[in-house]
Amino acid sequence: MENGAIDCVPATARILDGKQLAKEIQDEIKEEITLWTEKGNRRPCLRAILIGDDAASKTYVEKKMIASESVGIDSDTINLPSDITEKEIIDKIRQLNKDSNVDGILVQLPVPEHVSERNVCNAVDPRKDVDGFHIINVGRLTLNMDTFIPCTALAVIELIKRSEIKTFGKNIVVCGRSKNVGLPISLLLHSDARNECPGMEATVVLCHRHTPPEQLEIYTKTADIIISATGVVGLIKAHMVKPGACVIDVGITRITTPAGKTKLVGDVEYENVKKVAGAITPVPGGVGPMTVAMLMKNTLKAAKNLATPPEQQ
Amino acid sequence: MENGAIDCVPATARILDGKQLAKEIQDEIKEEITLWTEKGNRRPCLRAILIGDDAASKTYVEKKMIASESVGIDSDTINLPSDITEKEIIDKIRQLNKDSNVDGILVQLPVPEHVSERNVCNAVDPRKDVDGFHIINVGRLTLNMDTFIPCTALAVIELIKRSEIKTFGKNIVVCGRSKNVGLPISLLLHSDARNECPGMEATVVLCHRHTPPEQLEIYTKTADIIISATGVVGLIKAHMVKPGACVIDVGITRITTPAGKTKLVGDVEYENVKKVAGAITPVPGGVGPMTVAMLMKNTLKAAKNLATPPEQQ
Numbered sequence: 180m181e182n183g184a185i186d187c188v189p190a191t192a193r194i195l196d197g198k199q200l201a202k203e204i205q206d207e208i209k210e211e212i213t214l215w216t217e218k219g220n221r222r223p224c225l226r227a228i229l230i231g232d233d234a235a236s237k238t239y240v241e242k243k244m245i246a247s248e249s250v251g252i253d254s255d256t257i258n259l260p261s262d263i264t265e266k267e268i269i270d271k272i273r274q275l276n277k278d279s280n281v282d283g284i285l286v287q288l289p290v291p292e293h294v295s296e297r298n299v300c301n302a303v304d305p306r307k308d309v310d311g312f313h314i315i316n317v318g319r320l321t322l323n324m325d326t327f328i329p330c331t332a333l334a335v336i337e338l339i340k341r342s343e344i345k346t347f348g349k350n351i352v353v354c355g356r357s358k359n360v361g362l363p364i365s366l367l368l369h370s371d372a373r374n375e376c377p378g379m380e381a382t383v384v385l386c387h388r389h390t391p392p393e394q395l396e397i398y399t400k401t402a403d404i405i406i407s408a409t410g411v412v413g414l415i416k417a418h419m420v421k422p423g424a425c426v427i428d429v430g431i432t433r434i435t436t437p438a439g440k441t442k443l444v445g446d447v448e449y450e451n452v453k454k455v456a457g458a459i460t461p462v463p464g465g466v467g468p469m470t471v472a473m474l475m476k477n478t479l480k481a482a483k484n485l486a487t488p489p490e491q492q
Numbered sequence: 493m494e495n496g497a498i499d500c501v502p503a504t505a506r507i508l509d510g511k512q513l514a515k516e517i518q519d520e521i522k523e524e525i526t527l528w529t530e531k532g533n534r535r536p537c538l539r540a541i542l543i544g545d546d547a548a549s550k551t552y553v554e555k556k557m558i559a560s561e562s563v564g565i566d567s568d569t570i571n572l573p574s575d576i577t578e579k580e581i582i583d584k585i586r587q588l589n590k591d592s593n594v595d596g597i598l599v600q601l602p603v604p605e606h607v608s609e610r611n612v613c614n615a616v617d618p619r620k621d622v623d624g625f626h627i628i629n630v631g632r633l634t635l636n637m638d639t640f641i642p643c644t645a646l647a648v649i650e651l652i653k654r655s656e657i658k659t660f661g662k663n664i665v666v667c668g669r670s671k672n673v674g675l676p677i678s679l680l681l682h683s684d685a686r687n688e689c690p691g692m693e694a695t696v697v698l699c700h701r702h703t704p705p706e707q708l709e710i711y712t713k714t715a716d717i718i719i720s721a722t723g724v725v726g727l728i729k730a731h732m733v734k735p736g737a738c739v740i741d742v743g744i745t746r747i748t749t750p751a752g753k754t755k756l757v758g759d760v761e762y763e764n765v766k767k768v769a770g771a772i773t774p775v776p777g778g779v780g781p782m783t784v785a786m787l788m789k790n791t792l793k794a795a796k797n798l799a800t801p802p803e804q805q
Contacts, residue, residue: 297637318631321679322671324610348702356682358635366634369669369698382703382711385682389661390695398695401710 223482231261323374536795544574636687647782
């Protein structure tokens with residue numbers, strides 16, 4: 180069918196199963212790492228820095244480390260106390276920068292208030308910056324040069340590509356302008372496919388907290404793809420979605436149900452939107468697992484780049 | 493009037509006179525430089541590098557240098573032959589980087605085909621990068637950190653601000669996604685005003701060559717501001733413009749009239765759009781002169797930054 184899957188209107192949306200896709204990607208990475216080590220290379224090595232004892236951060240990092248280890252990445256977390264100085268954190272990062280046995284360095288955000296997030300992100304060697312937060316990598320992404328793309332943004336792009344959702348000349352509404360998610364997604368979606376880091380050639384409408392709700396609705400109603408990354412529960416409702424559109428939910432909010440249970444929900448009114456959309460990601464099980472897989476992808480990329488002399492890259 | 497000038501619908505558009513505005517800004521800069529030198533500082537110093545003998549590039553650089561000199565900036569052009577190697581260009585740039593009497597360095601683009609534009613832009617000391625093309629300054633702009641904003645993008649922003657065109661929560665269509673113009677304009681327009689380099693809080697629709705014409709029209713018809721930076725003559729027509737909207741024309745194309753004369757025209761069908769728009773920039777005499785003024789602004793900023801010890805910045 181010439182117009183592709185998202186152009187027809189099914190009775191209920193195709194579920195874009197991020198968990199399943201992430202599993203496939205992890206299997207691919209695992210295989211690639213096996214080939215890599217069989218050639219005599221050491222395993223890719225990832226080090227996470229976790230500052231303080233925020234429970235959510237701890238859970239996230241653990242999840243990433245267990246998953247990375249499972250595909251063959253040597254993964255470990257360095258725990259630092261919350262009262263550590265910025266200088267001590269940066270010294271620790273510099274030590275990892277110098278360590279030729281380390282390929283990827285990830286500092287779990289947020290950092291404590293007395294520490295500059297920007298200084299910490301810029302301390303990571305750009306070649307080991309698997310989160311893509313170093314200023315040089317942000318510049319490279321903006322210019323569509325080969326770089327480390329922030330994992331959540333890369334997860335969305337990979338999900339779109341692997342689900343064969345068309346983007347060329349399509350209308351895409353991105354809700355949320357955060358520097359680590361909404362903005363890099365917009366940068367990748369709008370840009371030219373002929374660049375070193377290929378763009379997706381879509382027209383992008385970048386909406387945010389100051390987009391009036393009635394205006395947001397006007398934009399989403401004509402969107403071929405809606406990507407919501409705001410943390411506003413229930414922002415995207417069924418009547419705002421064009422029949423057959425693709426809806427990607429990057430929001431993850433922990434809520435308490437009337438029955439007193441905690442539950443993860445996204446920005447999209449899933450059950451209702453599912454009846455209108457052509458394709459939709461669930462929360463949980465959509466973008467989340469893909470994000471973890473992208474961290475592994477970036478770590479393997481870092482390992483291969485670092486093992487290759489610059490003149491051969 | 494609470495809604496400001498652009499919300500009412502005049503019989504004909506207010507002309508945003510970039511030439512006049514640029515003159516005002518240059519007068520301000522001249523005064524600031526006088527105060528600066530009276531305090532015992534040397535004049536700000538700008539060096540342009542012009543490679544080869546492209547007539548248009550030569551004219552542009554000359555114009556910039558004459559204007560800069562007129563406000564008190566020590567301005568000079570370094571002419572290099574078109575067969576010069578990339579290494580020789582970069583050596584020349586490094587020499588200027590090291591020269592404590594030079595504040596701003598500008599490499600006139602395009603560079604010859606055998607030279608990497610990116611390598612040349614990245615060779616300029618980011619603190620002297622008055623064009624804002626260094627990868628670190630691109631990263632800083634993307635993250636809304638204080639930086640050198642590319643002159644044309646800054647010209648558009650300054651024009652909007654000084655004309656008191658409102659942007660908060662407004663719909664802005666940007667046509668053209670070039671890394672030096674359309675994209676930085678979009679980055680500045682969509683982002684948060686509370687940042688170090690304040691954003692304009694607008695909803696931004698970024699359109700380009702692959703936005704279908706009928707779709708572009710749907711977007712422009714509801715836009716409060718249309719900014720066109722494509723070089724496509726006559727792209728923006730009267731029926732595409734919402735009555736009262738502000739239209740900013742960044743395009744400059746040299747055409748030959750039926751009478752055989754050459755003439756500069758923009759992307760906008762000026763005479764017709766003027767009857768519908770609330771405010772409009774002419775071509776020439778709109779964004780162009782403002783761009784030259786922004787180069788001086790950036791040069792003075794570089795001079796002041798370089799004269800201030802880092803701990804006092």
